[in-house]
Amino acid sequence: MGILQIPGAILGRGALSYRRFVRPGGLTWRALYVGLVFLPVLPVSNSVRLAIVVGLIAIATGANSLVGAMYNEWIAETVPPDSRGFFFGKRQAIATGVGALVGLLGGFVLDAFRNVGREPVGFSVVFGLGVLCSAISMISFGSIRDIPREPVRVDLKSGLRSVLDPFGDREFRHVLLFAAAATFGQSFAGNMFAIYALEVLKLPYTVVQGCGLFYSIGIVLSTRFWGGMSDKYGNKPMLALAVGLVATNVIWWCLTVPGATIANTVLLLTSHVLMGAIFCGAALCQFNLILATAKPEDRANYMAAGTAVVAVVGGIAPLLGARLIPEVAATVWNYKLLFALTGVLRLLAVPLLLRVRESGSTDIRSTLADLRRITPRTMGAMRRLNRSDDAQGRAEAIQAVAAEGAEMAADTLLAALQDPLPRVRREAARAVARLQDSRAVTALLHGIEANPDLLEEETIDALGHLGDAAAVPALVAALENPRPLLRRAAARALGRIGGETVIAPLERAVEHGDLDVRRAALQGLRRSEARASAAVVAAALDDEHPSVRVAAAEAISELEMSAAAPALRRVLADHSDDSSAEMAYALGAVGNLEDLPLIVTAAARATSAITRRRALLGAARLLGAEREAYRLMLLSGMARDTAIVDRMRPLVKTSAAARLAMMKYGAGEDEQAIAALARLRPNLAPLTAERVEEAFLVAAASA
Structure with missing residues (x-):
């Protein structure tokens, strides 16, 4: 039924309002599920019930699919592109968390009715609760902000031709091919996991529903991570990581053993947290990748093509996977073979992602390198930064993020450069300089240009540490700032940047009226060589x-x-x-x-x-002996005396003057000791001109 999104997208292009077009499909979808409430208790055969279920769900799904592409475009239009990871991640977390809790409640209800022999009534109660929730959701639907749109009237021929546009887009075909392969791998085992749990492992409904709950917990706990990381690095690199990890989800099922109910329950419940966390990234980033690579002017059509491919492949894959399980006398190894093959298929989708181009995304290798540096302390620092709401707390959180080198927090720190609190801005400037984020120079210069009277010493220091020559004009101008601290900071910053472009300004600054500017300018010339x-x-x-x-x-x-x-x-x-x-x-x-x-x-x-x-x-x-003289100066007492003896030993063996020098040095007569060495090394004679403490160290080092 997912393929119906394509004609739905064509019809939707002529709509004046997103809400008016989407509402009928949503109402139809919900209304048709009302029939499921009464179906379990109707006095008809199971084959008739099955036919009715298939018919109702098919029609409901078709109605929903017809408006699905336009609904996705509607939501995409209301969410800024750089916040889609956060928004859709949060939406997924809420939907999953609520769904899991309600599903667990449904599991308890079904178990309770099954224990008293009234299982059909239990299904009716569960379906009734679902219909009630769907009715409530329509109230929230009405509060979504509608966006007026220009209708595009197309004839049938043009509409049918536009269906092929996404498939004719070479770059988007790579996205579709990956989505098909990833969906095939993710759907290949279908509902065989649940069947295996119920029929082979003999786990109760409550445990199966509990797995769903723990799966949802993983999604809820990880959604902020995947959403934030996809907004920062792009969907492509994060999707490569998620899809690669999704292949490992089958391992836990392969480790189960029939008959070990307690061990299987513990293993599956705990592992489903990890499974959910991984799948959250795959589902979220795949949807957002299709959204990000679709042409904005024809987004609904592109989304429809992507969703249709996913729906069609998602329907075919489990049918093929089910063929590996015999209808009669299926063994545990049949299921485990299916699960292992599913893992391999999921892994094979990753190479196809390498050909996808997503504008603005970081390359996969760099992203993985950044993510490898994440530690619990890094995540803790970022959580404190995101949760702090006062000057002190926010400043301390920024300091912690910088100390941990949390590069993934760069976007938050760049935004903090525009914070209304001066202390926060100062700490943010220090932090971006420490993280060496290339975007920081532009952000800092924009702040100077927009608010020159709010210029802080930390901003100038940050530009110096970042070392980008683009900051030179602003720093040269700061050399004439009426505030002495800023003038000095500008001179230091120019010196840190270095290069030919800073030499002339620094030479002029050497004659500045501010002595600290003159000193900093000289230091800058030294750093600039x-x-x-x-x-x-x-x-x-x-x-x-x-x-x-x-x-x-x-x-x-x-x-x-x-x-x-x-x-x-x-x-x-x-x-x-x-x-x-x-x-x-x-x-x-x-x-x-x-x-x-x-x-x-x-x-x-x-x-x-x-x-x-x-x-x-x-x-x-x-005299060419600085290194040795410095070494002797660092020593004291017997250690120094021993080092001098070792240094002079070769000369003492062959030179009477050297032996005399060491005798005088041992007697505390340094001037006479230097004079003795000067007989051996005449260039040392000036050291005897005046009495200078520790001058013998230089003489000994030079001998």
Whole structure:
């Protein structure tokens, strides 16, 4: 009957209103089930009852199928495309959960009537409750917002031709082929699972209905996951995962053993939670994939084609599967063979999905890689984020999501960049930078453009961490922001982004009136490896603030700007403060041996162990022994003495000067020890010019 959706879609194109077209089919469908209420107690033969049941259900299904495509298009028009996974998942969860509870109630009713020999009455009661629920549902149907539509009048010939349009669409044919294969695998065993449970395993109706309940619990628990993930990654990758997992559902049935009622009950009830969770993804994503790949201007026709293919294949597959079960004396192995073949058929559908193209979906491999990183802590962080409704709770939830690297929460975090609460926006900016989502740059720049007065330091820092050159113009503009914190953040961010596009703005920022901007600009030039900016950096050595001179010296040493050596010599001779140590180190990186006395003087004038050691490392670098000198500085006490002895042992064996140096060092006479080594290594002589604590470490490392 599903094939009737195709002519229904053609007729529906001429309708002025979705509701007016759909309502008659829905009413007919419900009305015809009223006959089932009285059928079990009518004094007719079972063959007559069967004929009536088949007739009523066939007509009801046909009436429903005629309006089904238009109903699906109606719902699709009311739901935004990026929320369809969430909406249809929630709808499926509600329908499944309610259906399972009512079905369980029906199972109890049937068992109760069967125990007193009134099973036909029990069926009438159950059918009556179903009809009552269907009548109530029509009230809700009336509250769905109708959407006016332009009717499209088509003649019979054009209408029949349009039936073939979806099948003539090459890309959509791939979708139809996959849907047919997946439906065939999912439907192949038909209702044989229930028959096997009742006839072979001898399980009571209550257990069978309980399996349905637990199956529904799995659907309800997983619907948010599948809906959210399909909205984020697309239906194709999530459907590939779901269909692959659906193939494993038959395993639990194959593990059952006739006669082990308790074990079978426990196994099937618990496994049906997992089965339901898996099937939820397959059903939801397959429907949404057909919806997403249908042409919007002819969606009803495409949906009708997809639903018709699913309906036809879903009707044929169980008939073929049933042929594997003998009508008489079927054994447990007949059923298990059917179940195993069903699993194989389901698995074979997955490769067909690879040819399907869904606009905007992530590739399957990347999606699976992301999903493998999901942990219980990740899911917990995301739940807290979705449920939080105050500034503190939401900010803490965003922090937790970022800490867990929950990339699947990126959409929520991007939306939080527009949150009315400043604290939430700040935490969201930090989080998107940490997750390195490529879409974040566009979202952050849009926020700056739309609300420049709401610009926060965290937004600028996030742009810097994301490292996209598209942010450079906005960051250059922020260098002139009246707020000092934003100017400094912009300079830092430009430095993190790096590249040729940031060098000129950073060079100009080196002359900014804000000393922190000047320092951050120099640091940015260093990160950008702007070796051609040596003149600008060297000029900054004359800055009045030591912190700026330190930043300039760091850039010179790291980038080995040898052209800045004259400026370093001049400034070192003129200044004596904490910046001198860094400039001494820089001179050690770009100077020559003639600069060693100037570096030693800077070390002697140092006012702290940190600055003294920094200057001494400059001397060690100039002498080519920085690594070894640094290693010795990290040691202390006997460990340092032992390391020096080990270092000097080869020289001590061959050189009297080295033996004398070690004797003086052991006696605490470092200056004499250095002088002794200078006889062996004349380039060490400048280390004796002034008394500098730990200078012997440099001499020993260089010997």
